[in-house]
Amino acid sequence: MKRKRYLFTILAAMVFVVTFSAFASYQKRKNEPAFLDNHDFQRYQERWGLWVDFRAEKKSLLEKTVEFGADYDDVISLNAITEKEKKKLNRLVFIPYSREYSNSLQEAGSYREAIDTQIDQFIWPVLPNSKTRISSRIGRRWNTLHTGVDIAIPKNSIVLAAADGLVEVSGRSGDYGNAVKIYHNDLNHFHTVYGHNNVVLVKSGDFVKKGQIIALSGNTGKSTGPHVHFEVRYHNVYLNPENFLTPFEEGVATSMVSFAN
Incomplete structure (x- = not known):
């Protein structure tokens, strides 16, 4: 009986150590910066x-x-x-x-650029600056449902992945033009979509990181001007991307990071 109790105590201690280590590792990942691809890196x-x-x-x-x-x-x-x-x-x-x-x-x-972000949060696929603005939000438009947020931006600007995920769609996709669709397994199985790109840089099956360049913006598909159409979906239900992001108008504070850090 004492031997069983002793073995149970050891097993419980091992489970506690493994659980604590996993939690500590998660917390470390949770607080790590996300890199934002720029024109140099x-x-x-x-x-x-x-x-x-x-x-x-x-x-x-x-x-x-x-x-x-x-x-x-x-x-x-x-x-x-x-x-x-x-x-x-x-x-x-x-x-x-x-x-x-x-x-x-x-x-x-x-240098590389980085922002502080939680691993369970999205980032804007286009960095807010003087050349970007939200031109249309989710909701009824022209008697149809506009399913995401449009961000006006000059052609061939960098488009970033909003979170880590697996590329499911890459290429021509109807009215979306050249589009990318990413599955975010670690974010409650959400999908994000990036439409109207001039060039798509990733392919189906690629795993991408938050802040990684995935396309160059454009005006392909059913579009009236250069912009990025950004969607957040949950089981094919269109959600308001702005509910998962900081206000676009507040901008994003970035820091420079060297490879020595």
Whole structure:
């Protein structure tokens, strides 16, 4: 009897330690900053680098790869570049940075950006600034239901993932134009949708992080001007995104973070 009680005490202590460790780990994650991709530091497949538009880039893929200190074959594989495309690229390609190149950017004054956010909260997919504004909210519009929030923004501006999640839809999607739909398993199984993009940078099956660049804004689909159409859904029920976010007009306070932090 004493032996059973002793073993039960040990088991209970082990469960307590595991539970406490998990809770402490959750609290640590909960208070960690979320990185916001900018024009110098961007992410894809959990790697830091930059999306380079070879429709306008004067250097070749090999030259840009060498410049960033990346491995050429790795870039080819990461972007699924075909033999035909190697001769003439006509799209955006993600090129990872080497540690040395990242350090050189920081020495020149360019850093990653971050905000304090809870892991169970969304962030705006477009950073509030002098060039952005909410042009339409959820509700009745033109005798139909407008299912999300429209954020007016210049074409080819960065569009960010509102939270960690799995990309379910990426590409042309009816009136939404070039759209991205993300499933947020850890956020009560919500979905978020980002419509009317000029270019989509992620593909179905990708796991994305909060604040990661997923597209460049545009005017595709049923749209009257460059903007991001942002939706929050729960089991295909359209919810007001503004109920899950800080007021857009208040803006977002960001901090600069180096790789040494």
